[in-house]
Amino acid sequence: xxxxxxxxxxxxxxxxxxxxxxxxxxxxxxxxxxxxxxxxxxxxxxxxxxxxxxxxxxxxxxxxxxxxxxxxxxxxxxxxxxxxxxxxxxxxxxxxxxxxxxxxxxxxxxxxxxxxxxxxxxxxxxxxxxxxxxxxxxxxxxxxxxxxxxxxxxxxxxxxxxxxxxxxxxxxxxxxxxxxxxxxxxxxxxxxxxxxxxxxxxxxxxxxxxxxxxxxxxxxxxxxxxxxxxxxxxxxxxxxxxxxxxxxxxxxxxxxxxxxxxxxxxxxxxxxxxxxxxxxxxxxxxxxxxxxxxxxxxxxxxxxxxxxxxxxxxxxxxxxxxxxxxxxxxxxxxxxxxxxxxxxxxxxxxxxxxxxxxxxxxxxxxxxxxxxxxxxxxxxxxxxxxxxxxxxxxxxxxxxxxxxxxxxxxxxxxxxxxxxxxxxxxxxxxxxxxxxxxxxxxxxxxxxxxxxxxxxxxxxxxxxxxxxxxxxxxxxxxxxxxxxxxxxxxxxxxxxxxxxxxxxxxxxxxxxxxxxxxxxxxxxxxxxxxxxxxx
Ligand code: ADP
Numbered sequence: 001x002x003x004x005x006x007x008x009x010x011x012x013x014x015x016x017x018x019x020x021x022x023x024x025x026x027x028x029x030x031x032x033x034x035x036x037x038x039x040x041x042x043x044x045x046x047x048x049x050x051x052x053x054x055x056x057x058x059x060x061x062x063x064x065x066x067x068x069x070x071x072x073x074x075x076x077x078x079x080x081x082x083x084x085x086x087x088x089x090x091x092x093x094x095x096x097x098x099x100x101x102x103x104x105x106x107x108x109x110x111x112x113x114x115x116x117x118x119x120x121x122x123x124x125x126x127x128x129x130x131x132x133x134x135x136x137x138x139x140x141x142x143x144x145x146x147x148x149x150x151x152x153x154x155x156x157x158x159x160x161x162x163x164x165x166x167x168x169x170x171x172x173x174x175x176x177x178x179x180x181x182x183x184x185x186x187x188x189x190x191x192x193x194x195x196x197x198x199x200x201x202x203x204x205x206x207x208x209x210x211x212x213x214x215x216x217x218x219x220x221x222x223x224x225x226x227x228x229x230x231x232x233x234x235x236x237x238x239x240x241x242x243x244x245x246x247x248x249x250x251x252x253x254x255x256x257x258x259x260x261x262x263x264x265x266x267x268x269x270x271x272x273x274x275x276x277x278x279x280x281x282x283x284x285x286x287x288x289x290x291x292x293x294x295x296x297x298x299x300x301x302x303x304x305x306x307x308x309x310x311x312x313x314x315x316x317x318x319x320x321x322x323x324x325x326x327x328x329x330x331x332x333x334x335x336x337x338x339x340x341x342x343x344x345x346x347x348x349x350x351x352x353x354x355x356x357x358x359x360x361x362x363x364x365x366x367x368x369x370x371x372x373x374x375x376x377x378x379x380x381x382x383x384x385x386x387x388x389x390x391x392x393x394x395x396x397x398x399x400x401x402x403x404x405x406x407x408x409x410x411x412x413x414x415x416x417x418x419x420x421x422x423x424x425x426x427x428x429x430x431x432x433x434x435x436x437x438x439x440x441x442x443x444x445x446x447x448x449x450x451x452x453x454x455x456x457x458x459x460x461x462x463x464x465x466x467x468x469x470x471x472x473x474x475x476x477x478x479x480x481x482x483x484x485x486x487x488x489x490x491x492x493x494x495x496x497x498x499x500x501x502x503x504x505x506x507x508x509x510x511x512x513x514x515x516x517x518x519x520x521x522x523x524x525x526x527x528x529x530x531x532x533x534x535x
Pocket of ligand 1: 433442
C-alpha cells in the first residue's frame with residue numbers, strides 16, 4: 001500500500017525555491033518588501049540575505065529610478081501577470097553593464113482570490129539578447145547594404161544603358177567617319193591621278209611660316225632639277241621681268257586680301273633656259289582657328305596653247321593686213337566712180353556706189369577689228385593720248401551717223417564739254433561700236449540716245465537703245481573676246497564678238513570703266529567713263 005505523502009509546508013517550499021537555479025523572489029505589500037529571494041536572485045542583485053525583509057528599493061538601491069517597483073505594484077494591484085524582457089543597468093565587478101532579463105511578475109492570490117504577494121522569476125538572458133540584437137543589427141546593416149547595393153546596381157544599370165547608347169553613337173560616328181575617310185581617299189586618289197595625267201605641278205604654302213612645298217613637276221616647270229630644293233624666291237626669279245611684278249602682286253593679294261589667284265606668266269627655266277608660259281591657280285584656305293592659312297595650287301604648262309594662240313593671232317593679223325590694202329584701193333576706186341557719176345548726174349550709179357562705199361566701210365571696220373585684236377594680243381596696240389573735248393568727238397560721230405544711219409532715230413543729248421586726255425581715234429571707235437551695236441540689236445524706227453556728260457569727276461558717255469536687251473547671265477561675259485549672245489533674235493545678226501572686247505581693252509588702258517545696264521526685251525544702255533583732264 002502506497003503511503004500518502006506528507007504535504008509540503010511553507011518552509012519546505014521556500015527551501016526548494018531557495019536552491020532553484022531560476023532566480024526567484026517574492027514581494028509583499030505596496031512597498032514591495034522582499035519576503036524571499038533565493039541565491040540566484042541575490043546573485044543578480046549582488047546582495048546577501050540581509051536584504052530580505054527590506055523594501056526592494058532599499059535592499060537593492062541600484063534599482064532606484066528604474067520602473068521595477070512600479071511594475072510590481074501594478075501586478076499586485078491588478079492581479080495581472082506581467083512578463084517580458086527588460087534591460088537593466090547592473091553593477092558587475094564595479095562596472096555598470098546593460099543586462100537583459102526575462103522576467104515574470106505573477107500575482108499570487110489568497111484564498112479569497114485577492115493578490116497578496118508577487119512571485120518574481122527571472123533569468124539573465126543578456127547573452128541571448130545581445131546575440132539577438134547583434135544579429136538584428138547585422139541584419140539591419142546587411143539590409144542597408146543590400147539597399148545601397150541595389151541603388152548602385154540601378155545606377156550601374158542606368159550608366160550601362162547610357163554607355164550602350166553612346167557606344168552605338170560612337171559606332172555610327174565611326175562608320176560615318178570611315179565612309180567620309182573612304183570617299184576622301186577616293187577623291188584624293190582621283191585628284192592625284194587627274195593632276196598627274198594633266199602633268200600639273202603642285203605647290204603648297206603656309207602663308208604664316210611661308211614654308212614652300214613643291215612637287216617634282218613644278219620644279220621642272222621652272223627649269224630646276226626634280227630633286228632640287230627651291231624657295232618661293234627661286235620661282236619668282238625665273239619669271240620674266242614683264243610678269244614678275246604682276247605675279248607678286250596677285251600672290252600678296254591672294255594671301256592678304258583673299259583675292260582669286262589665277263595668273264598666266266612667262267618663265268625662263270633655271271638650268272635649261274627654256275621659255276615657258278605657265279598658268280598658276282591657287283586657293284587660300286584658313287584653318288579652323290582662322291589664324292593660319294594654307295595656300296595651295298597647281299601650275300600648268302600653257303606654252304603650246306599660247307603658241308597656238310600666237311599663231312592664230314599672227315595669221316589673223318596677216319590676213320587682215322593683206323585685206324586692208326585692196327580694200328583701201330577699192331574704197332578709192334568707188335569714190336572716184338561716184339564723183340564721176342555725180343558729175344554726169346547719173347543718180348542710179350551714184351546711189352549704187354554710195355551703197356558699195358557703205359559696204360566697203362563696213363568691211364574695213366570689220367577688218368580693222370581683227371587687226372586690232374591681233375595687235376592687242378601681241379601687245380602691239382598703241383595708245384596715243386591727247387587732250388580733247390569729248391563733246392566735239394561725239395558731235396563728229398553725230399555728223400557721220402546722219403549720213404550712215406537711216407534706219408533709226410539717233411538723238412545726241414545732252415552732250416556737254418568734257419575735256420579728257422585720251423587716244424581720240426580709239427575712244428571714237430568705242431562710241432561707234434556702241435552705236436553700231438545699238439542699231440544692230442534694236443528694231444528699225446526705234447530711238448537711240450547718245451549722251452556725254454561729266455559726273456563725279458569723270459567723263460561719262462552712254463548709248464541707250466530700245467532693243468532686245470541682254471539676259472543677266474550674259475552680261476558678265478559680253479566683254480570677253482569672241483563672246484556673242486546666242487538666241488533666236490541674235491541668230492540672224494552678223495558679228496564676231498570682238499567689238500565690245502576691243503572697247504573694254506581700250507577703256508581699261510585709259511584707266512576708265514565700261515559697263516551695261518539692260519532689261520531683257522526693253523533695251524540696253526552701254527556706257528564708259530574716263531578720268532577728266534583737270535589741267
Ligand atoms: P558683235 O556685235 O560683233 O557680236 P560685240 O562684241 O560688239 O560683237 O557684242 C557682243 C555681243 O553683245 C553681241 O553678239 C550681242 O549679243 C551683245 N550686244 C552688244 N550690244 C548689244 C545691244 N545694244 N543690245 C543687245 N545686245 C547687244
